[in-house]
Amino acid sequence: MSEHRAHFDFDLSFANGGGLSGTGFRLDLPSADLDEAAIARLLVQHLGLALVDEVALRDLRIVEEPHRGSRGIPRASTDAAPRVVDLSHRIRAGLVTYPGLPAPTIAPHLTREDSRARYAPGTEFAMDVITMIGNTGTYLDSPFHRYAEGRDLAGLELSTLVGLRAEVFHVQDAWTPERRGIRAETLLDRDVRGAAVLLHTGWDRWFGRPEYGKGAPFLTGEGAQRLIEAGAALVGIDSLNIDDTESGGERPAHTLLLAAGVHVVEHLTNLGALPPSGARFTAAPPAVEGFGTFPVRALAEVP
Incomplete structure (x- = not known):
């Protein structure tokens, strides 16, 4: 599902005096079809402000863009099973993770061909040795x-x-x-x-x-x-x-x-x-x- 954010400048005044202005502000939106008044309310919620009198938005644009975590923006509910995201780099022989640290080496301890003499017919295994510093990959x-x-x-x-x-x-x-x-x-x-x-x-x-x-x-x-x-x-x-x-x-x-x-x-x-x-x-x-x-x-x- 695509996500949207509002880009705008704003001027805000407080009922008990004073004000606040912002330029180039960006705000997560729960949907792309919100009007200016709804976005102004979300801005106040995100900033956690009290006693706000008026909010004026300028140069408002709604763009398709990943959310960044604005406060007060509910996440869409779903009954689907959790999606698992892999956050790790793959480790391979010769991988340079950090310049100057040794790259991992991978070598066989027991090849599939050699293992056939140790096990029953049709049964074979591979056993390998990896040599690496702990600071490898993720x-x-x-x-x-x-x-x-x-x-x-x-x-x-x-x-x-x-x-x-x-x-x-x-x-x-x-x-x-x-x-x-x-x-x-x-x-x-x-x-x-x-x-x-x-x-x-x-x-x-x-x-x-x-x-x-x-x-x-x-x-x-x-x-x-x-x-x-x-x-x-x-x-x-x-x-x-x-x-x-x-x-x-x-x-x-x-x-x-x-x-x-x-x-x-x-x-x-x-x-x-x-x-x-x-x-x-x-x-x-x-x-x-x-x-x-x-x-x-x-x-x-x-x-």
Whole structure:
């Protein structure tokens, strides 16, 4: 089902004095056939304003565009079974996830041909060996990745990894090459307590190519602190790193999030297929003792 948004400028006055104006505003719409008065009411609801007297919209356009999570816009109800969206990059031999880290190698331990001598006629198996760093493909960072005393992969509670309420921030137009950091102010409009906060930057389009390794968007330290204070359970991003890898070695987002027990999932993909709210997110690694990071099959269930 297609989604629509309204683009407009506005002037708003309050019954007890004062006013508010905005230019280039964009607002999710529950349908494309709303009149100006209905859109004005949605604007007031989205902004959470009280004692509004008059609202005037200018240059109003309604365009077909994915929703970004405006408040007060109900989601269409459906009785259909949840749709499962794969959010993971495929792992293959030679894949470069992060420049400078080793690529995985895959080799047979027991070929199908050799296995025939070990089993009954008509029965054969393949057993293969993969050698890879934990930071391969789409992976999860546990606190042990950053802190020696932090929980390792085997120590993570499954309840913090499976079926989390997903709050997806579609921020692909909220950063620029000159200002790549996603700031706290961009993350203020949602209740994220207990949720998986997923940052859709659009950078995954370069995954596996040289362009992926330089100029990537990231989460600022202030943004990470905001999510911790708001009670997020997990933070994921479809970019090279949750931190700025061109900052000279500083890693404030990792440092803050993992110290607070907030899991980090990096190198996600396909976040554009998710609604701003309403999906359930899962990213569970194997329970490896003494290990801090490992690939996951990240997925979302969308009602």
